[in-house]
Each structure stands twice: as C-alpha cells, then as structure tokens.
Amino acid sequence: MKPVIKNYAYTMYHVPNLVRYGSKPMREIEKNPELYPKIHELLRSYFEAVSYPPNQVFIGNIKPDDLRAIPRPWFKNPAGAFRSGKFGEIFSEDEFLGLLKIADVHDYELIWLEKTFTAHVKNVLNENPILQETDLQKIGEGKSIQEIKEKLEKGENFSLPLLYENILVGCFNRSKDVHAQEDEALSPHHLMEGLVAKASGALALKHLIRREGIGPEEIDFILSCSEEAIGDRYNRGGGSLAKAMGEMCGCQNATGSDIKSFCVGPVYAIVFAASLVKAGVVKNVAVVGGGCLAKLGMKFQGHLASGMPIIEDTLASFAFLIAGDDKKSPIIRLDAIGKNNIKNAAKPESVTRAVVLEPLQKLGKKITDIDKYAVQLENPEITEPSKTGDVPRKNYDTIAALAVMNGEITPADMPAFREKHGMPGFSPTQGHVPAAVPYVGHAVEAMENGEIKNAMFVARGSFFLGRMTQLEDGMSFIIEKNPKRKEVKNV
Amino acid sequence: MSLEYQNAVKDLAFKYGPENLVVMLGFLDMDLIEIQAITMTDGDPSGVGSLSGVALRLKVYHILEPEIKSQIPQDVYQEQIGLMAITAGPEKIAKISELLQQLRTTR
Numbered sequence: 001m002k003p004v005i006k007n008y009a010y011t012m013y014h015v016p017n018l019v020r021y022g023s024k025p026m027r028e029i030e031k032n033p034e035l036y037p038k039i040h041e042l043l044r045s046y047f048e049a050v051s052y053p054p055n056q057v058f059i060g061n062i063k064p065d066d067l068r069a070i071p072r073p074w075f076k077n078p079a080g081a082f083r084s085g086k087f088g089e090i091f092s093e094d095e096f097l098g099l100l101k102i103a104d105v106h107d108y109e110l111i112w113l114e115k116t117f118t119a120h121v122k123n124v125l126n127e128n129p130i131l132q133e134t135d136l137q138k139i140g141e142g143k144s145i146q147e148i149k150e151k152l153e154k155g156e157n158f159s160l161p162l163l164y165e166n167i168l169v170g171c172f173n174r175s176k177d178v179h180a181q182e183d184e185a186l187s188p189h190h191l192m193e194g195l196v197a198k199a200s201g202a203l204a205l206k207h208l209i210r211r212e213g214i215g216p217e218e219i220d221f222i223l224s225c226s227e228e229a230i231g232d233r234y235n236r237g238g239g240s241l242a243k244a245m246g247e248m249c250g251c252q253n254a255t256g257s258d259i260k261s262f263c264v265g266p267v268y269a270i271v272f273a274a275s276l277v278k279a280g281v282v283k284n285v286a287v288v289g290g291g292c293l294a295k296l297g298m299k300f301q302g303h304l305a306s307g308m309p310i311i312e313d314t315l316a317s318f319a320f321l322i323a324g325d326d327k328k329s330p331i332i333r334l335d336a337i338g339k340n341n342i343k344n345a346a347k348p349e350s351v352t353r354a355v356v357l358e359p360l361q362k363l364g365k366k367i368t369d370i371d372k373y374a375v376q377l378e379n380p381e382i383t384e385p386s387k388t389g390d391v392p393r394k395n396y397d398t399i400a401a402l403a404v405m406n407g408e409i410t411p412a413d414m415p416a417f418r419e420k421h422g423m424p425g426f427s428p429t430q431g432h433v434p435a436a437v438p439y440v441g442h443a444v445e446a447m448e449n450g451e452i453k454n455a456m457f458v459a460r461g462s463f464f465l466g467r468m469t470q471l472e473d474g475m476s477f478i479i480e481k482n483p484k485r486k487e488v489k490n491v
Numbered sequence: 492m493s494l495e496y497q498n499a500v501k502d503l504a505f506k507y508g509p510e511n512l513v514v515m516l517g518f519l520d521m522d523l524i525e526i527q528a529i530t531m532t533d534g535d536p537s538g539v540g541s542l543s544g545v546a547l548r549l550k551v552y553h554i555l556e557p558e559i560k561s562q563i564p565q566d567v568y569q570e571q572i573g574l575m576a577i578t579a580g581p582e583k584i585a586k587i588s589e590l591l592q593q594l595r596t597t598r
Contacts, residue, residue: 349574389520401577411580 003274004329005479006284006321008441009207010059011088012428013096013200013291013315014050016043017163021192022296022312039300040166042310044075046092049314051078054379054426058316059085060441064423074381075309087441088207089130094164096199096315098125102138103199103248108177110191111162112151113170118142130206143170160188185233193293197226198241200317201290202248208286208319209249219321220282222246222256225269226290226317227431229260245288254286262461263376265289265432266318267475270457273322274332274477285322289437291315292430299429302386311382316428318437327484330447336362338458338476345471352398355458355474357406363478367403370421370478371452374439375399376460377427391434395458396422435459436476447481454480492530497540500531504547514551515559516591519579524553524587532594550595555584 019025020036029036049055053074056062061082070077083090091099097113098121104111113121122139125131148171151159162170172192180186201224209216222242230239242256259269266289273285296312303310325331338355360367375395383391399421400414409417427434436457443455461473504512514531516524526536528551535542552559555576560568576584 347571349571352574387520387522394519397578398574401574404577405573411577414580 001278001280001324003277003322003332003334004325004482005270005332005440005444006323006326006329007208007212008321008444009088009204009211009319010085010438010441011200011204011207011317012055012058012090013093013099013317014044014046014090014313015093015096015296015315016040016310016313017093017166018196018293018315019043019297019300019310019313021160021189021293022298022300023294025297025300026189028301038304039297039310042304042308043313044309044311047081048075048078048309050083050090051081052311053077053079054381054428055090055314056080056082056085057426057442058087058428058438059090060087060445061085063446064426064439064442067424067426072381073308075311086445088204090314091203092124094121095124095128097121097162097164097170098139099199099203100195101140102131102135103195103202103244104138106138108175109173110175110188110195111170111172112143112148113139113162114145114148114168115142117164117169130203130210156189157187160192179232183233185231185236194228194230194241196293196315197228197290198244198248199290200315201226201241201288201319202245204290204317204319205245205249205251205286205288208288208321212321214284216246216250217253219246219251219254219284219286221273221276221285222251222254223269223273223285223287224256224258224290225260225265225287225432226258227260227262227265227292227294228290230258241290242288245290246286251286256286261473261475262463262465263432263435264459264461264473264475266435266437267457267459267477270320270322270332270437271334271337271475271477273320274334277322277324278334283323287320287322289318289432291317292433295428295430299382299386299388302384303382306385308385311379312429314428316430316433318433318440320437320440325482325484328482328486330444330479331482333359333363333478333480336360336478338456338474340472340474342471348398348472351460351472351474352402355460355476356399356456357402359456359476359478366408367399367406368408368417368421370454370456372423372439372443372446372455373399373421374423374436374443374455374457376434376458377423377425377436377438378429378434379425379427382429383425390425392422392425393418395460399458435461440479443479447479452481454478492527492535492540492542494540497530497535497542500547500549501541501545504549509547509549512549514549516551516553517575519575519583521583521586521590525590527551528591528594551591552595553587553591555579556588556591 224242229237380390
C-alpha cells in the first residue's frame with residue numbers, strides 16, 4: 001500500500017507575554033531586568049501578528065511564491081488580517097491561555113487562571129467550533145487574584161506569573177504532587193514548555209481531524225515530532241507528548257510516541273509514519289509538531305538593535321495525516337528517501353549531495369526534475385538582523401550549485417533556478433517547525449491545481465548542540481502527484 | 492566573532508606566536524568575513540571580547556582564494572569545496588580575495 005499525505009493542518013498562537021519565557025529573553029532579562037520594558041515596547045498586537053504576511057502564508061491564505069511580490073520589511077506591509085486560514089487558524093493570547101488550561105490535567109493543576117479572566121476566556125473560546133463543550137468544562141471556574149498572588153510569593157521555583165496585555169491573569173505552577181517538589185525536570189518553566197507544546201500541537205491535530213472529516217477514534221497512531229523532552233529527573237526525555245495530545249483530542253484508539261532529531265524531527269516522523277502505513281502496521285498515522293516556547297524571542301537582540309518589532313512572538317504547530325493510497329492524495333516515495341549517513345560527518349557539501357542528489361539518482365531523475373524544493377524555511381526577516389542571513393536562500397544556492405556541478409544548468413541560470421524551484425522563507429523560527437514541512441499544505445494544493453507534479457522536502461539539523469557528537473544531520477523525502485487522481489474539470 | 496572563539500584564537504596566538512599562525516575562513520557571508528578578519532587583524536571592533544585592543548595581525552585567508560586553491564590537489568578541492576565555489580561565483584570570490592589581501596598587506 002503506497003503511503004500518501006492525506007491531510008494537513010497548521011496553527012499559530014500570538015503570545016507576546018510569553019516571550020519573556022523564551023530561553024534567550026529569560027536569560028538576558030535575568031542579567032539585566034531593564035531589558036524587559038524595552039522588549040515589551042517592541043512586541044506586536046494580535047492584529048499586527050495576524051496581518052503579518054509570512055503568518056498568512058503559514059495558515060494557507062497566501063501562496064509562498066506570492067510573498068515575493070510583497071515588499072520587505074513585511075512587518076511594514078501587512079496583508080489581510082484573517083485569523084482563519086485554509087489550513088488552520090491563529091489564536092490570540094487569551095485564547096491560548098484558555099487552551100493551556102484545557103491541556104492541563106486536572107490532578108496536576110499546573111496552571112491557574114484568575115476568575116474574571118477565566119470567564120472571559122470561556123466566552124471567547126465558546127465561539128470557536130474547533131473546541132467541544134467537554135473542552136470548555138476543563139477550564140473550570142478560576143482562582144481569585146489573591147490566591148494567585150500568594151502562590152507567586154513562593155518564588156519562581158514554584159510558580160511563574162502569566163500575563164495578558166501586561167496584566168497578571170494567572171500563574172504556572174510546579175505540579176502539586178509530592179514527587180514533583182524537588183524534581184528539577186519538573187520545574188514550572190520546564191512544565192510550561194511541555195504544556196505549550198502539548199496544547200498547541202493538540203489544536204493542530206483537532207484541525208487535522210476536522211479537515212479530514214473523520215472521528216478522532218479513527219486515528220491509529222500518533223507520532224509527535226515536537227521539540228520538548230517530556231520526563232522526570234530519572235529520564236528527562238522519556239515521556240510522550242504524542243499520547244498526551246491524542247488524549248486531548250479524543251483519539252481513543254491510538255497509541256504513539258515521540259520522535260526527536262533537532263530540526264530534522266518532522267522529516268523522520270513523516271518517513272516513519274509512511275513506513276508504518278506501507279508495512280501495514282496501522283492505517284492512519286498523525287504526525288504532530290507542537291510549538292516551542294524556548295524559541296520565542298530567540299533573536300530579539302538583533303530586532304532590538306535594528307528597532308524593529310520582536311517578531312518571534314508567535315508559536316506555530318502542524319499536523320499531517322499519513323494513510324494508505326486513496327487514489328487522490330500525493331504519494332510519499334519511500335524508495336527515494338535522502339539520508340545523511342554517519343560517514344558524511346559535518347561536511348555541508350556531502351550532506352547536500354546525500355539528501356538531494358542521491359535519492360534523485362535512485363529514481364533516475366535530475367535536480368531540475370523536481371518542481372519545488374522545500375528547505376529549512378526560516379523567515380529571513382527574523383534571522384537577518386541577527387546576522388544568520390537568509391537560511392532558505394543559502395540552501396537554494398547550494399542546490400543550484402549542485403545542479404551546475406551536475407551539468408544540468410549553467411552558473412548564469414542559478415538565480416532563475418532559485419526562483420523557479422525555491423520559495424521565500426515564511427516559517428517562524430520554532431526549531432523543528434521550519435524543517436521544510438510548512439510547505440506540505442501548499443504543495444498538496446499546488447498539485448491539485450496542476451501547478452507542480454512533485455516536491456522534495458529537505459531538512460537539516462545540528463547534532464553538536466546536544467554535545468554527544470559533532471555530526472550534521474539531514475533527511476529528505478519526495479512527494480508526487482497521485483497518478484490515479486482523476487482530474488475534476490471546472491465547468 | 493564569538494567570545495569563545497576570540498579566547499581560543501588569543502590562546503593559540505600566545506602559545507605559538509601570531510607569526511606562526513594563519514587563519515582559514517570557510518563561510519560566504521561578506522559581513523561575517525569582514526568582521527572576523529578585522530577581529531583577528533586589528534582586534535575586536537565591538538570592544539567586548541578578549542581581542543579588544545589586541546592587534547594580533549594574523550594572516551587571514553579564505554578557502555576560496557586562488558593562492559589556497561593552488562596548494563590543494565584539484566580532485567580533493569573539487570570534491571570538498573567545489574560546491575561552495577560555484578555557490579559563491581567568481582565575482583564574490585574576487586571580492587573576498589580583494590578584502591583579505593588588503594587586510595594582509597596594509598596592516
């Protein structure tokens with residue numbers, strides 16, 4: 001049974017008051033508390049975040065190629081402010097705090113929200129068809145501001161303040177059970193990172209299920225490729241976000257586990273999911289990536305220095321449904337997976353050859369035979385002020401150079417190759433999120449519209465970050481238009 | 492240039508003598524090339540790192556410069572650096588070379 005990408009969903013969450021809990025801002029604010037008001041001044045409103053053109057691309061309202069026509073800086077050239085997109089939606093911060101409360105398992109009481117704010121959040125979320133009555137019940141009645149302030153008096157090791165529009169509306173707590181009290185892996189900040197990933201990933205999964213029009217019980221297996229390591233002090237990364245997300249979405253017949261490989265995680269997860277389907281182990285696999293709190297404001301210093309808004313104020317998540325051939329969805333070519341073997345070490349050229357050229361050679365194809373390459377799709381507007389440059393552009397340069405070396409194009413054709421086979425970066429710098437997969441939804445649409453017939457997804461990761469090896473990682477997969485697809489002619 | 496690298500370069504220069512060292516750059520970002528080359532020649536221009544006010548006058552080369560290329564067997568160069576050379580293109584290579592040559596000769 002050939003595996004296909006049957007559906008996809010993308011969601012975003014504008015959370016300016018959580019930027020202070022991103023790893024970089026948190027460390028810098030601790031060293032210099034005067035930074036916080038400066039950061040706060042440069043945070044965007046929900047309206048600004050929603051109308052930010054790259055975010056509209058992420059949720060499917062603008063095609064990636066059309067981003068080229070919008071002049072930079074994009075934060076000064078807003079697109080339409082549509083909170084709902086073809087692929088998902090953008091939550092505001094009050095909605096997201098409510099979603100976090102829904103994700104909070106009752107016995108642990110990780111998050112307390114103030115009573116009036118709780119009522120407000122319930123009201124707002126009540127209008128969202130993606131959530132059920134049972135979800136809203138989990139929000140509860142809330143706590144008094146006095147109780148929250150008393151909780152916070154115990155200090156950051158026990159509780160962290162939660163703000164909305166810079167006003168205290170709740171707190172994030174260490175789990176109240178006795179075993180959690182001295183466990184450094186269960187500190188409020190670690191647990192907040194985990195719950196943010198769970199809640200944001202679960203909403204993407206809910207959208208996926210809704211888009212596909214199936215019941216959540218029809219999902220057999222869930223692979224989370226979220227970045228957070230869930231666990232306790234005896235096994236810091238041993239836990240499961242996959243099942244936690246599935247539980248939150250009512251996927252009663254599913255099991256699952258977490259796949260991690262720095263920025264390559266989502267590509268591994270899709271390859272594993274496709275392999276499970278092809279082997280007949282299960283039928284419907286959901287691959288889910290939750291948002292990453294640690295990466296918020298990661299490059300804020302560059303933004304601060306150039307006086308631009310802090311645009312890393314948005315979490316992002318995605319979900320894909322991998323299933324057997326339905327005679328219409330794009331096929332994942334498991335016979336041409338690009339993998340970067342250990343012998344290639346960290347040599348960038350060998351990595352590109354291994355993940356781009358070698359799988360194509362297996363299919364007897366040339367580099368120019370692939371209509372679109374999705375690479376690390378970091379939004380350049382985020383990375384350029386911090387001197388990291390335009391990441392996708394560098395990747396396309398290397399693939400174009402490989403096509404030159406392969407005798408397919410001349411050096412003079414390189415800019416045209418980039419334009420035709422590439423796209424501008426539009427993904428938030430959320431670790432695993434930019435790993436090529438933000439293009440999946442657009443690729444499926446482009447195939448349905450007859451604009452492309454195939455696409456390659458190439459992700460790269462840096463294992464040296466974990467200090468166990470200096471290996472560079474990379475992996476790719478190709479999807480092709482389903483040959484059995486019947487064209488529906490517009491009448 | 493990161494503080495960690497500045498410390499490492501400074502240590503090496505003191506251990507072996509700056510005249511016995513050459514620096515080989517291997518990335519393509521013009522801004523980074525310039526700032527790193529200046530740091531290892533005149534000292535850290537940002538005044539933050541351990542090379543602030545320390546002019547090591549190290550000879551800085553880029554792997555794409557012709558005088559380096561000519562010292563590497565062609566097949567090895569092609570295999571390891573070929574892709575980077577195409578990515579950069581002759582104009583950028585000339586620009587890098589001019590910048591570094593100027594730093595090597597005038598300081």
